[in-house]
Amino acid sequence: MGDVTIEAGTGTALNETLEALLNSHAEDAGLPFVVDNFYWKATESSGDVIGGLSAKTMLGWLYVELLALAPNARGSGVGAKLLERAEAHARDLGLAGVYLDTYEFQAPGFYAKCGYTEIGRLPAADGAPQRIWYAKPLA
Structure with missing residues (x-):
């Protein structure tokens, strides 16, 4: 392999290269690593964005990457919607389910209330908060 240099890369182009490498490896195992990104936003009648959700599909699951709400929208049911x-959308695509993560100070109770089951934790350490993963298989 020779000498290897590690240096900073650029976002989108490098990410596409990494996804192609992962897809190639996954295809060898019969599990294509196809990534599709999806976005939904919540707006008030004024047109103001009060929240949204970004997600991607990978290997038969939908991963909720970000779910955020404006302070005035929290507790209103918008997050659940x-x-x-x-x-x-995951059901329409025939995916196995949805998974996501949150931090201990954010919304673990919310996800449990929405039917998500905890599947793992990254412990709090050196001032970094605990991160919690949830999943919801779709039958």
Whole structure:
């Protein structure tokens, strides 16, 4: 292999290269690593964005990458509606389910209330908060 140099890369182009490498490896195992990105936003009647959800599909699951709400939208049911929309999309695609993560100070109770089951934790360490993963298989 020779000398190897490690240096900073650029976002989108490098990410596409990495996804292609992962897809090639996954195809060898019969599991294509196809990544498709999806976005949904929640707006008020004024047109103001009060929240949204970004997700991607990988290996038969939908991963909720980001779910965020404006402070005035929290506790209003908007977050649950965004999750329901993502779950419906996953069902339409025939995916196995939805998974996501949150931090201990964010919304673990919310995800449990929405039917998600905890599947793992990254412990709090050196001032970094605990990260919690959840999944919801779709039958």
